[in-house]
Amino acid sequence: MTAFAARSPALSAELMGAFYAEAGEVLSDLGRGVAALDTAPAGAFAPALAPLSLLAHRLRGSAGLYGFSQFSALCGLLERVLDARPELPPQERAEFVALLGTVCRMLEASLGTLRAGGDDRDLGQAFTRVGGTAQLRALLRAAPSAFTLRVPAHAAPDSDSGAEEPGTDDTAAELRRFVREQAEVWDYFAPEVREHLAALRAELARGEDGDLGVMFRAAHTIKGSAYMVGLNVLGDFAHGAEDLLGAVRADALSLNAGVRALLEQAADLADDLLLTAEGADPSGGAALLPRRLEHLSEGLRRMAGGEAPLPPLSAAPVALTPAAAPTAPAGTDAAQHTSIRVPAAQLEGLLDQVGSAVTSRARLSNVLGRLSDLERSMSDSQQRFQRAVRDFEERHLNPDLVQREDAAPGESHLTGQFAELEFDTYDDLNILSRSVTELSADFSEVRRNLSDTVAELQDENERLGKLLRGLRLAVNRTSRVPFTQATARLKRWAREQQDVEGALPFDLVVEGEDLQVESSVLQRLTGPLMHLLTNAVSHGLGSAEGRAQAGKPARGQVWLRAAESGQFLEVTVADDGQGLDLGRVRDRALTGGLRSAQELGRMGDDEVARLILLPGLSTAAEVGRVAGRGVGMDAVATAVRQLGGELLIQTERGVGTAFTLRLPTAQRIMDLLQVRVGGPESPEVAFALASVRALRDVPADEVLGEGDERQVPFEGELVPVVDLRPLWGQPAGEVRSCRLVFLTSVIGMVAAQVGEFGELVEAGVTAPGLALGSLDYLSGLALAPSGEVRPVLEPAGLRRLARRPQAWLRAETAAEKAPLRRLLLVDDSLSVRKLVGRMLERGGYEVRLAADGQEALDLLHLDPNFDAVVTDLEMPRMNGYELMEGLRSRFSTASLPLLVMTTRAGEKHQRLAFQLGATDYFTKPVNEPLLLRRLESLFAPQDQAAQVRAPRDEGLEDRA
Known part of the structure; x- marks a missing residue:
C-alpha cells in the first residue's frame, strides 16, 4: 500500500482506482509512441521524443504523489533520457528505442503488481536483472556526448553499502585494545552508544508505528561517533544499519517484521561488541563474533539493496562459561556508574556545609518547639475565656435558674453577714470584667512571644536559604569536569582526519579547555559537537580549489570555543570556509516540500540559515560516508533542545559559519x-x-x-x-x-x-x-x-x-468563524486532482476541479466567485502560465490569489510564474501541512478583518 493509502484507508480504493486508470492510459500512449519510433525518419526522431517526455513527466509526478517512489524514479529515468533528445546514428538509435521499450515493459509489469495489491520496492532490482542497467550503460559508452545524465541511485552499484570486513581472528583483541588505550574516551562513548541502542530498541518494539526518524538518528549517531573515536569495527557495522533504515525512510522498503528482526539482531550484536570491548564474553562467545559480524553486515547490505535475505548463521552450540552469565548486568553497570574525581578540599567544604545545615535544622527545631509551647498557652487561655463566658450566659440568659439559686437555704444569711462586715461584694459583671482583663494580659504576652518567635524563624529561614544556595553551588562544582574530557576525543578525531585520503588539511583550535562543565551536560554535549565538527570539515571548509579562488590559505581553520556567560554555557564551533549557500538552502527547502516559494521569499538570511535544522535537509551535493543525509543538524538541534538550550547560527558567504550551543549551566x-x-x-x-x-x-x-x-x-x-x-x-x-x-x-x-x-x-x-x-x-x-x-x-x-x-502566532478562531472558502484546483492528472482535492476538503475548503487551463478559464468566466486558484504548469490546451496571464488580464480575476503546484523547481520557472502574478509556488509531491498552512495564512488577514467588522456592524444595528 502507498503511504497515502495507509494514512487514509477509507479513501484508498477510489483514489487508487483513479491512479491506476490514469497510469494505464499514460503507459498505453507511451507504448504506442515508442513503437512508432522504429519507423520515424531521422529528422523526425528527436521531435517525436518531446510528447513522450511530457507523458513520462506526468506519470512521474503522479506516482511520487501517491508514494510509489521506485515507480516514480524509473519514470524519472525515462523522462531524463527523453529530455536529452539524442541525435544518434542508426545502430545506437535502435539500442535507444530498445532501452525505452524495456523501461515501458517494466513500468507496465510494476503497475500490474500494484493493481494486485503488491508494491514497487523491487522495481529497481528487477530493472537491473532484465538488463535495463546494462542497456543504459552500453548506450552511454557508445554515445557519451549525446547524454548528460547520471546513472540513477537504484541502478548504480552500491559502492558504499557494504561494511568493511572485519578481521576474522583479532576483532575481540582490537576492541579490548581500544578500551585499554582510550579508557577516558570509553567512559563517555559506551554510555552514549547504549543510550542510542535503547532508543532504537524502544521504537522497534512499537512495530510499524515506530518513529523512523529516531531510529535513523540513533544508527547515524552511533556510526559517526564510532568513526570519530577510531572504532571502525562498530562504525562500519552501524553504517550498514543506517543504510537499511535509509532505504526504509526513502520508501524503498517497509518497516516490516523481517526488517525489524534484522535491526534487533544488529542492536544485539552492537551490544555484544561493547561487552567484548569491556572484557566480557558476549552471547555465543567471542570466537564467533567475527563470523556474526560479517554475516549480519552482509545481511544488512542485501536487505537495503532489495536482495533476498541471507539464511540464519549456522554454528555449533557454544557452551556458556560461568563468567558469561552476568554479561548483561555488567554492561548495564558500565553504562550507569560513571565516576567523577572530586578534590579533597571540595569534599571537606561540602562536609562543613552539611554540618552547618544540621546545626540550622537544630535551631529550627528549637524554634518550632517554642511555637508549640505558645500554641498550648493560647489553648489554655481560650478555655478560660470560654468558661467565663459560659458562666455569665448561665446567670443572665437563664433567669429561672438564677432565682432558684437565690432562694437556696442560708444564702441570704451569708450575704447579710458580708454586708455587716463591710466586705466588698462582686456581681456577675464585675467577675466577667476581671476575667476579660486577665485574659487580655495573657493574650498580649502570647502575641509578643509569637512575634519574637516568628521573626527568629524568618531569620533562620534566610540563613538556611543562603546555606542551601551555597551548598547547591558547591554540589554543582563537585559534579563538574574539565572541558578537556570532551576536547581530547575531538582532537584525536581531528588528527585522524589528516590521514584520510583526499581530505582537506585543517587545524582544530580549541579555546576554554579549563572551563568546568557539569558531567551530565558534557556527556550529552559530545555527540552534537562531533556532528558540528563533521559538518564544518565536510561542508564548511570547502574544497582546495574553492579556497584558492577565494584567496584563503590551503589549510583550513576550525575553532572550538567554550565560555561561561552568567548562568549559561556557550560552546561555538566555527570555520573559515565558504559560509552557508543560502540560495541552495532555499532550493532544497522548496524542492523538498518543506517551505513554499512565498514563505522563502519573506525570510531573512538568518531564518533561511535555520532551515538546515529541518529533518532531511542537506546542502551536500552527494551523500558521503559521514555527511550528506540531512540528519546531522537535526540531531544537534534535538539534543540541544532536550538540554533546555538554544542553537544559534551565524554565517557570512565567503567568510565562514559559526554554530553556538547556549545551554543553562544549572540544569536543575x-x-x-x-x-x-x-x-x-x-x-x-x-x-x-x-x-x-x-x-x-x-x-x-x-x-x-x-x-x-x-x-x-x-x-x-x-x-x-x-x-x-x-x-x-x-x-x-x-x-x-x-x-x-x-x-x-x-x-x-x-x-x-x-x-x-x-x-x-x-x-x-x-x-x-x-x-x-x-x-x-x-x-x-x-x-x-x-x-x-x-x-x-x-x-x-x-x-x-x-x-x-x-x-508563530495563529488567529484564535478566525478561520473557524469565516465563511467556507471556495478553491479551484487545475491539473491535467485525474489522480492528482482527486488526491489534492481531498487534502483541501479535509482542510475545510470547497473545491472545484478543472482538467486544464482552458477549462479553468471557462469556469471562472461563468463563476468568478472563487477565493483562490491552485494550478499546475504543464497541461494540454492551455498551460499554467497562459492561465495566469489570462486571469491577470481580466478585471474580475486580476487580484485572485494564484498558487502554482508543479514538479518544476527551477529558478526560471519560478521567476516567470511570479512575473505573471503567482501568489505562491509549491513543488510536487505536495506537502499537505505546508499547503494548508499557506492557504490559512493567505486568508487569515481577510478573516480577521471580517471578524473585527462584525461587532461594529452589530453595534450600529443596536443603536439604530
Whole structure:
C-alpha cells in the first residue's frame, strides 16, 4: 500500500482506482509512441521524443504523489533520457528505442503488481536483472556526448553499502585494545552508544508505528561517533544499519517484521561488541563474533539493496562459561556508574556545609518547639475565656435558674453577714470584667512571644536559604569536569582526519579547555559537537580549489570555543570556509516540500540559515560516508533542545559559519523572575534571572511603531518589543504604559511586554521535552513554590518571534468563524486532482476541479466567485502560465490569489510564474501541512478583518 493509502484507508480504493486508470492510459500512449519510433525518419526522431517526455513527466509526478517512489524514479529515468533528445546514428538509435521499450515493459509489469495489491520496492532490482542497467550503460559508452545524465541511485552499484570486513581472528583483541588505550574516551562513548541502542530498541518494539526518524538518528549517531573515536569495527557495522533504515525512510522498503528482526539482531550484536570491548564474553562467545559480524553486515547490505535475505548463521552450540552469565548486568553497570574525581578540599567544604545545615535544622527545631509551647498557652487561655463566658450566659440568659439559686437555704444569711462586715461584694459583671482583663494580659504576652518567635524563624529561614544556595553551588562544582574530557576525543578525531585520503588539511583550535562543565551536560554535549565538527570539515571548509579562488590559505581553520556567560554555557564551533549557500538552502527547502516559494521569499538570511535544522535537509551535493543525509543538524538541534538550550547560527558567504550551543549551566535549579502575562487572572511565566537586563514601566507613546513591528529605545539602541498577551491567548487591549522586561541574548536584546512584574524565586527547571520542543521561545518548565508549572521563556526565540510573528502566532478562531472558502484546483492528472482535492476538503475548503487551463478559464468566466486558484504548469490546451496571464488580464480575476503546484523547481520557472502574478509556488509531491498552512495564512488577514467588522456592524444595528 502507498503511504497515502495507509494514512487514509477509507479513501484508498477510489483514489487508487483513479491512479491506476490514469497510469494505464499514460503507459498505453507511451507504448504506442515508442513503437512508432522504429519507423520515424531521422529528422523526425528527436521531435517525436518531446510528447513522450511530457507523458513520462506526468506519470512521474503522479506516482511520487501517491508514494510509489521506485515507480516514480524509473519514470524519472525515462523522462531524463527523453529530455536529452539524442541525435544518434542508426545502430545506437535502435539500442535507444530498445532501452525505452524495456523501461515501458517494466513500468507496465510494476503497475500490474500494484493493481494486485503488491508494491514497487523491487522495481529497481528487477530493472537491473532484465538488463535495463546494462542497456543504459552500453548506450552511454557508445554515445557519451549525446547524454548528460547520471546513472540513477537504484541502478548504480552500491559502492558504499557494504561494511568493511572485519578481521576474522583479532576483532575481540582490537576492541579490548581500544578500551585499554582510550579508557577516558570509553567512559563517555559506551554510555552514549547504549543510550542510542535503547532508543532504537524502544521504537522497534512499537512495530510499524515506530518513529523512523529516531531510529535513523540513533544508527547515524552511533556510526559517526564510532568513526570519530577510531572504532571502525562498530562504525562500519552501524553504517550498514543506517543504510537499511535509509532505504526504509526513502520508501524503498517497509518497516516490516523481517526488517525489524534484522535491526534487533544488529542492536544485539552492537551490544555484544561493547561487552567484548569491556572484557566480557558476549552471547555465543567471542570466537564467533567475527563470523556474526560479517554475516549480519552482509545481511544488512542485501536487505537495503532489495536482495533476498541471507539464511540464519549456522554454528555449533557454544557452551556458556560461568563468567558469561552476568554479561548483561555488567554492561548495564558500565553504562550507569560513571565516576567523577572530586578534590579533597571540595569534599571537606561540602562536609562543613552539611554540618552547618544540621546545626540550622537544630535551631529550627528549637524554634518550632517554642511555637508549640505558645500554641498550648493560647489553648489554655481560650478555655478560660470560654468558661467565663459560659458562666455569665448561665446567670443572665437563664433567669429561672438564677432565682432558684437565690432562694437556696442560708444564702441570704451569708450575704447579710458580708454586708455587716463591710466586705466588698462582686456581681456577675464585675467577675466577667476581671476575667476579660486577665485574659487580655495573657493574650498580649502570647502575641509578643509569637512575634519574637516568628521573626527568629524568618531569620533562620534566610540563613538556611543562603546555606542551601551555597551548598547547591558547591554540589554543582563537585559534579563538574574539565572541558578537556570532551576536547581530547575531538582532537584525536581531528588528527585522524589528516590521514584520510583526499581530505582537506585543517587545524582544530580549541579555546576554554579549563572551563568546568557539569558531567551530565558534557556527556550529552559530545555527540552534537562531533556532528558540528563533521559538518564544518565536510561542508564548511570547502574544497582546495574553492579556497584558492577565494584567496584563503590551503589549510583550513576550525575553532572550538567554550565560555561561561552568567548562568549559561556557550560552546561555538566555527570555520573559515565558504559560509552557508543560502540560495541552495532555499532550493532544497522548496524542492523538498518543506517551505513554499512565498514563505522563502519573506525570510531573512538568518531564518533561511535555520532551515538546515529541518529533518532531511542537506546542502551536500552527494551523500558521503559521514555527511550528506540531512540528519546531522537535526540531531544537534534535538539534543540541544532536550538540554533546555538554544542553537544559534551565524554565517557570512565567503567568510565562514559559526554554530553556538547556549545551554543553562544549572540544569536543575535556576534563579527566575516571575511575571504575569496580562491582568491579575492571567497566566504567569518566568525568565532566567541571568538574562534579565532591566525592568521598565515605559509610557505607551514612547514605544515606536505599530502592530508586530514595535521598538523601544534603550541605552542608545532600538530594541524590538514582543507582547506576550497574544502568545497566551490574552486580549491585547490598549494600555497607558507598557511594563517591559529587557532581556539579553547572544543575538541581541529584546523587550517582553508583560502585565505585572512578579517575584524572584529559586526553582527547579526541566527541559521542555519533545512535545513542546518545537516552541522556539520556550527554554524549559519550572515548578513554582505554589506547585504550579511556569514556562521559562528564551530571549533569542522571543527576538526571532518579534521579527516574524505570523510564523508563530495563529488567529484564535478566525478561520473557524469565516465563511467556507471556495478553491479551484487545475491539473491535467485525474489522480492528482482527486488526491489534492481531498487534502483541501479535509482542510475545510470547497473545491472545484478543472482538467486544464482552458477549462479553468471557462469556469471562472461563468463563476468568478472563487477565493483562490491552485494550478499546475504543464497541461494540454492551455498551460499554467497562459492561465495566469489570462486571469491577470481580466478585471474580475486580476487580484485572485494564484498558487502554482508543479514538479518544476527551477529558478526560471519560478521567476516567470511570479512575473505573471503567482501568489505562491509549491513543488510536487505536495506537502499537505505546508499547503494548508499557506492557504490559512493567505486568508487569515481577510478573516480577521471580517471578524473585527462584525461587532461594529452589530453595534450600529443596536443603536439604530
